[in-house]
Amino acid sequence: EFIEKSAKPRTTSAANSVSEICRQAILRVGSAEAFKPFGEPMALATSLFDQTRNEVLADFDWQFARVQSSLTADATPPAFGYSTRYAIPTGTLKVLRVNGVDEDENFGNWEIVGGFLHTNFTTPLKVETTAIVSDATKFPPVFVNMLTVTLAMKLSQLMEQQVVPASR
Numbered sequence: 001e002f003i004e005k006s007a008k009p010r011t012t013s014a015a016n017s018v019s020e021i022c023r024q025a026i027l028r029v030g031s032a033e034a035f036k037p038f039g040e041p042m043a044l045a046t047s048l049f050d051q052t053r054n055e056v057l058a059d060f061d062w063q064f065a066r067v068q069s070s071l072t073a074d075a076t077p078p079a080f081g082y083s084t085r086y087a088i089p090t091g092t093l094k095v096l097r098v099n100g101v102d103e104d105e106n107f108g109n110w111e112i113v114g115g116f117l118h119t120n121f122t123t124p125l126k127v128e129t130t131a132i133v134s135d136a137t138k139f140p141p142v143f144v145n146m147l148t149v150t151l152a153m154k155l156s157q158l159m160e161q162q163v164v165p166a167s168r
Helices: 017-027 032-038 043-057 141-162
Strands: 066-071 084-087 092-098 110-115 116-119 125-131
Touching: 032 116, 043 092, 043 141, 066 141, 084 092, 092 110, 092 116
Parallel strands: none
Antiparallel strands: 066 125, 084 116, 092 125, 110 116
């Protein structure tokens, strides 16, 4: 006898927490029984959470994760190609725009090289970035939904890879 359990999606941001998002992702994949060979489902989901959150954040230009800052040039100029380098702010996931030049329209105006932004633009540099937002209460519903679905997909792929065919 198979009884399908489904959780009502929560719509309020107050329900946003890492454990709630993980719980919803687990519910989309299957029963706790299905997870048995892989250990504790919550531990598995939690271990994939940060990486998955950062991937979903980096995939789109999310308004809630967008940060604008002014940077001052680093004392050390780049070895070649550009005149100036700027340290990328801590917690930056992706540089979207530099002095109004979009990542997609950037033809040799700027380049990211190992934690630094290399460019010929002069100080102060205005950058728009996607920052890592770790506070789940700040996630809008559409982001929570995408994150939950993406996490569920990762969990199911993990489980599919681990399935060992029955012996003879």
